[in-house]
Amino acid sequence: MRLSTKLLFTTCVTPALIWLVGIYVVKTSQDQLRGAIQTAAMAEVRSMQEEIDRLLRARTNTWEKFSRDEEVIASLVKSNEMLREKEGLVEEIALLWSDDERRRALPDGVLDRSLSRELGSTVDKMTELSGGTEIFHEVMLTNAFGGIVAQSSPTAGYLHDGSVWWQEAKASSPYIGDVTVGLDGNRQEEVSIAFCLRINDQEGEFVGILRVEINLQEVLDVVDSYARRGGRDRGMVLLNSEAQLIRIGGRGRTRTLSDGRRYLVPNESGRLEGTQVLEKDASGREQVYTYAVSPEEGIVSSLGWVAVHT
Structure with missing residues (x-):
């Protein structure tokens, strides 16, 4: 191999490989972080439903x-x-x-x-x-x-x-x-x-x-409590069976029974329970909605209420 070829390989290919490896590591880390956040969100919203x-x-x-x-x-x-x-x-x-x-x-x-x-x-x-x-x-x-x-x-x-x-x-x-x-x-x-x-x-x-x-x-206080856990607003939302707002936790006054359909984004099978749904909002930012499966014998499930972590 000519010296010029070796120099070209050293100066171009090797940095490119390092760059690709870096991208892979970053993406893997981001995916792992997202997975951890979604798992934690699922646990939070399920815990809130169970407490209610x-x-x-x-x-x-x-x-x-x-x-x-x-x-x-x-x-x-x-x-x-x-x-x-x-x-x-x-x-x-x-x-x-x-x-x-x-x-x-x-x-x-x-x-x-x-x-x-x-x-x-x-x-x-x-x-x-x-x-x-x-x-x-x-x-x-x-x-x-x-x-x-x-x-x-x-x-x-x-x-x-x-x-x-x-x-x-x-x-x-x-x-x-x-x-x-x-x-x-x-x-x-x-x-x-x-x-x-x-x-x-x-x-x-x-x-x-x-x-x-x-x-x-007391139910409204539970939603607020979960929204403020960890010293930050987690965006906990509780809706009734008609997709009307019961409470937006930790975000000031809720217009009770106003339209809350914007928080209901079903997955490909049309379900909300147990689903992480990602979509782009008007500003192009990614929004995450987390839903948990309510116990079938529970009052929350019988009422058709939906808890959402946003």
Whole structure:
């Protein structure tokens, strides 16, 4: 080999090989780093879903036990028997219900005042234990006619058998309603869901429905907590089954129930669960969306909620 050829090889080919090896090493390192980040993101979003599920399960278990209480069932049976004995009594009570004085004068058996005090006490106790957060906004026990038997606080109407939640719970219990948004006494936004249970007597006969409005502030706090872990904003998002925002963690105020479809980017098979999806945003930067598979028996899965790590 001529000297000139050797010099050409030394000055051109060898640096090119070094350059190619460098590119390979960098790419391999980037792929490994991306894989590690995606694995960590998957673990984070799955952990958040599981914590939300445990939280909701704990809140609903309280009332599942209550619905099986013998005194509760006995109160419903007594109310149903009284209403069946006198034709038109249901409608009569419904007319009197909106007037506070007349409602207080209703005969014993229409409203179980002792049970109502117990419900109110439970709501207050849970608020105290949670540091002032009202975990349960309202608890209502209705008989087989849809009329109120006990309540944690006064309600506007007596009959609820025409309500969607009442009919759904009677047909398929338990029933958990859609996420709703309201305002508290300080005009602050409150996000909640209704948890409803069908109650049967010892013979399996339908006797009434229990409805509990659960404040989701604890759930929102969980999303915020995961978003801020490690001292940086991780971009945790929680959406309902209609792809509406429940919470964007750690990023100021969320427009609850606004359109969140931009966070749902399915993979080639059309699935979100267990998928890492990459796409280019308007600026050309790569955006990563991470989804985790919810346990099929979990409340989060049954509600169709989707947690996203962005």
